[in-house]
Amino acid sequence: MAETTGQQGISFRRYTPEDLRACTRLAEEAWPPGSDLAAKIEVSWGMEGYIESSLMNANWTEIAYDSQGVVGFLFGRIDKYRGEVAVPGSLFGELPTLAKYVVGKYRKTPGILALFWTLLLTELKLKVNMPRSDAEIRLFIVDSKHRGKGIGGMLIDRFLHTARDAGSTLVTVYTDDKTSNWQFYEKYGFRRVGTFHDNVTSYFCNVDSTGMIYVLDLKKAQATA
C-alpha cells in the first residue's frame, strides 16, 4: 500500500510482522505490570501475545511512524471495509493466541496461570457486555514521548473516516479506568454504555480497575459534525 504522509513528518502505513517488537515496546510502556506480577514473570512475551491477539479480526492495522521508527498504531475492525485481509479469529476469541504465548511459555509459573484466568473472565464479560457493532477499535497506542502532538487524533480520524466511508454505523471500544486515557474517546463523541470489574487489568496492574465499553454512533456523529 502507498505510504501516506501526515502532519509533522508523521507517515502512515499498514502493520507488518516486523513491527511486532516496536508495538510490543509501546504496549509494555503504556501498560506496565504491577510490582507483584513483575516480580513473578517477564511480561514481554505476554504483550507480544496481546498484540497478536488484537490483530485477529482486525482489517485496519495502521502504523504511524517518523524517521526514527514507529510512534503509534491503531488496530481495528471495519466490517464492510475490504482494504486488508484480516487474520481470522477463533471460536474462543483471542484466548488461543494468548495461550500460545502465555501458558505455553510459562506453564509452570503460578502468576501467569492466574493472569490467563483473569483474561478468560474479562473475555467472557466482554462477550456479554459488548454491543454488536460493525466497527471496533481493538488496540490503540501512541508512544508516550510523542503524545499530545496530534498523532492519536490523526490515527483515530483516519480510522473513523474509513469506517464512515465503508458505511459503518456503530464503533465500539473496550478500555479501562486506570491504565488507559479513556477520556480521549469522550472528546471524540464516544458514549460509555457499560462497565464491569476488569479482572485482567486489576490483576495485571495490581490495582482495582473498571472495564468500560464505549460506543460511537457514526450517523449521529456525522449529523452533529
Ligand SMILES: CC(C)(COP(=O)(O)OP(=O)(O)OC[C@H]1O[C@@H](n2cnc3c(N)ncnc32)[C@H](O)[C@@H]1OP(=O)(O)O)[C@@H](O)C(=O)NCCC(=O)NCCS
Ligand atoms: C489515548 C492516546 C492514544 C492519545 O494519543 P495522543 O497522540 O496523545 O492524542 P492527541 O495529541 O492526538 O490528542 C487529540 C485530542 O485528544 C485530547 N486528549 C489526548 N489525550 C487526552 C486525555 N488523556 N484526556 C483528555 N483529552 C485527551 C487532546 O487534548 C487533543 O485535543 P485537541 O485536539 O482539542 O487539542 C494516548 O494518550 C495513549 O496512547 N495512551 C495510552 C494507551 C491508551 O490509553 N489507549 C487508548 C485507550 S485503550
